[in-house]
Amino acid sequence: MLNRDRPRWFVGQDLDGFLGLALDNLIQILLILGLCQGLLGYPPSLVYERILPAIALSLIVGNVYYSWLAYRLDEQEGTSDRTAIPYGINTVSLFAYVFLVMLPVKLAALSQGLSEEAAIEASWAAGLVACLGSGLIELFGAWVSDPLRRWLPRAALLSTLAGIAITFIALGFLFRTYAHPIVGLVPFGVILLTYFGRMKFPIPGGLLAVLLGTALAWITGLSRWDSTNFELALQPIGWHGPSFYLAAIWESRSILLSQLSVILPMGLFNLVGSLQNLESAEAAGDRYPTKPCLAANGIGTLVAAFCGSCFPTTIYIGHPGWKALGAKVGYSWLNGLVMGAICLTGTIGLLSYFIPIDAGMAIVLWIGIVISAQSFQTTPIAHAPAVVVGLMPGIAAWGAQTIKTSLRIAGLGTTERPFSAALIEPFQRQDLYLSGVLALEQGQIFSAMLLAAMTVYIIDRQFGWAALCSLIAAVLSWIGLIHSYEWITSDTVIQLGWGAGSEWAIGYALLSLLLFYAAWQHPRSQPALKE
Known part of the structure; x- marks a missing residue:
């Protein structure tokens, strides 16, 4: 029989779901900070005033939409047990665009004699174009996704994804784990016990891994108090509203063709991955309409690109896990609002000061392992x-x-x-x-x-x-x-x-x-x- 209780916007179990999803999104944002400021050399003004506000808006748009969709479907069906679709920054696209688009464009600009500032602007604009292309593919892909999936074998899609996951995502963090083993190995063990060993800790395993990693980093001296750096972390705090950067995208439109070999496959990955995640949600008991969800993915990514972010958003894997926690509608909209507030107010810089990336890298390493393993587990043995x-x-x-x-x-x-x-x-x-x-x-x-x-x-x-x-x-x-x-x-x-x-x-x-x-x-x- 159908449960005729009215759906609620928040239940107690949503808190557990929120902690897990927010932690995942937080790690992605910390990675963006580290890669943009460290690897790419972007100044804080570009990161905090352009990229992060756009990330905030894209997360708010997507999470609020999927919460509303879950609530509306529950109302229509007379149920109250639907779990909203998890949504956030696409990890694989994050690394692909940084290493395969933004970094090469910056290096090429420098080699042509451009200044560091001009090379950074060119690199950022290239990222916007890549993000825009991904969003367009996601938005209009609902009409071509089924023929594509029928022609392209699953091994072709997943192994390509795994090639990026095992190298650009997993290996770097594995090396970093063994460069700082006292800090890195314990959180890695917690993640393995939680997600592979199915062990229950008093608090969510991801949160425990980050807390232990943070504590070990400060105890061992990997993280040290530095008043100058602390003051730098405080400087970005304040309101950073999003703006539109259509002119930057238009001026860099010629980059689209040269980066098509990255943009097109990544857009297709996001598209097909979203379809697979919708299938996973349906297998767990929550059926969602395909085209509106794919369109929402595309719109969220387009919002990111138009407002200054180089990083697409997508439906996350793991819906059955959030449902098993008892999360319903509230964990999703709460994640969007909290992550949005952290980005819009610049407080993510303060969090990055106290939480070193070494504390959360076990989660990203796990993501790389899971994506790589999936390419073997979900394809026929003969393939x-x-x-x-x-x-x-x-x-x-x-x-x-x-x-x-x-x-x-x-x-x-x-x-x-x-x-x-x-x-x-x-x-x-x-x-x-x-x-x-x-x-x-x-x-x-x-x-x-x-x-x-x-x-x-x-x-x-x-x-x-x-x-x-x-x-x-x-x-x-x-x-x-x-x-x-x-x-x-x-x-x-x-x-x-x-x-x-x-x-x-x-x-x-x-x-x-x-x-x-x-x-x-x-x-x-x-x-x-x-x-």
């Missing part, structure tokens, strides 16, 4: 080789960035000692084919998807579809969206142009001929497009 193939371009891209960072640390990448093709031969003498690593770095998300899909179709003996994947790769190579690169002073960047990647295009075209031959030899192994 495991395709998952491994899909991981390789992501690993290569991470390796390329590591190599180039090492070269810059060694003093190369300057006007006096610029990067050039002369680097290839010394690496090759050590059996490291740098040219291949750099080729896989460019458009690595497209490459991973196509290689993994091609492998799946070969395993399933659908050789014609495998040949089609190879032909698509040949076309993308020919116009330079994958593999083709050029040297600049301190980096390698994608090289667009007709015939830019002709060498790889010819290779893929020859491979497609081989696959078409296999299809001709085994025509009966060509079933219709998978349902």
